[in-house]
Amino acid sequence: AAGVIQSPRHLIKEKRETATLKCYPIPRHDTVYWYQQGPGQDPQFLISFYEKMQSDKGSIPDRFSAQQFSDYHSELNMSSLELGDSALYFCASSSPAGGQGYTFGSGTRLTVV
Amino acid sequence: AQKVTQAQTEISVVEKEDVTLDCVYETRDTTYYLFWYKQPPSGELVFLIRRNSFDEQNEISGRYSWNFQKSTSSFNFTITASQVVDSAVYFCALSALAGGSYIPTFGRGTSLIVHP
Numbered sequence: 331a332a333g334v335i336q337s338p339r340h341l342i343k344e345k346r347e348t349a350t351l352k353c354y355p356i357p358r359h360d361t362v363y364w365y366q367q368g369p370g371q372d373p374q375f376l377i378s379f380y381e382k383m384q385s386d387k388g389s390i391p392d393r394f395s396a397q398q399f400s401d402y403h404s405e406l407n408m409s410s411l412e413l414g415d416s417a418l419y420f421c422a423s424s425s426p427a428g429g430q431g432y433t434f435g436s437g438t439r440l441t442v443v
Numbered sequence: 444a445q446k447v448t449q450a451q452t453e454i455s456v457v458e459k460e461d462v463t464l465d466c467v468y469e470t471r472d473t474t475y476y477l478f479w480y481k482q483p484p485s486g487e488l489v490f491l492i493r494r495n496s497f498d499e500q501n502e503i504s505g506r507y508s509w510n511f512q513k514s515t516s517s518f519n520f521t522i523t524a525s526q527v528v529d530s531a532v533y534f535c536a537l538s539a540l541a542g543g544s545y546i547p548t549f550g551r552g553t554s555l556i557v558h559p
Binding site (some may be wrong): 334363371372373374378380383385386388395418420422424430433434435437439 | 447450478486487488490493534538544545546547549550551552
């Protein structure tokens with residue numbers, strides 16, 4: 331079965347650079363969630379989209395922005411990167427009812443040097 | 444507000460031992476969903492189980508079993524006859540209709556180390 335696809339798997343950026351992470355949800359899933367997981371931490375909710383509109387906002391820094399496109403894929407744009415942004419970034423998708431289950435992608439490991 | 448507490452930071456066992464990972468949750472919603480995810484060293488989050496608040500039946504899947512008790516707001520996970528491949532961080536998560544939409548909240552995770 332198709333899963334949530336995230337790209338790239340690994341990314342190394344320098345401080346103050348920008349990065350774009352991509353997420354392709356499971357077909358017919360219309361809700362996308364972004365999470366950030368720092369080393370040794372639990373995943374923290376950043377932002378979510380439902381039907382291409384932002385639906386909820388968590389602890390997403392102002393330097394980050396995201397959007398969901400007409401094909402339901404989503405991109406997380408990160409600017410002025412800081413060392414503390416180094417983390418594993420997960421995308422998850424769910425069906426319209428939400429509570430029926432969340433499928434996570436394999437994550438993008440961002441390292442800021 | 445919703446909250447998930449996994450009091451055990453790290454558990455170390457020897458292969459073939461049984462181990463239980465605790466999860467206690469808080470929510471004001473009457474409709475909610477509970478999950479367990481496994482995160483092996485490779486980093487991906489692997490879905491293990493989902494349970495809704497109206498279904499208190501315990502579940503067994505191979506060596507895995509889950510005990511959901513609404514009376515104590517707990518959703519504990521037991522691995523029977525643990526194996527080295529079970530070594531991973533295990534996260535319990537809660538999804539409730541807080542603020543109008545379901546957003547999964549994770550516990551801090553329990554790192555399980557199974558020694559040969």
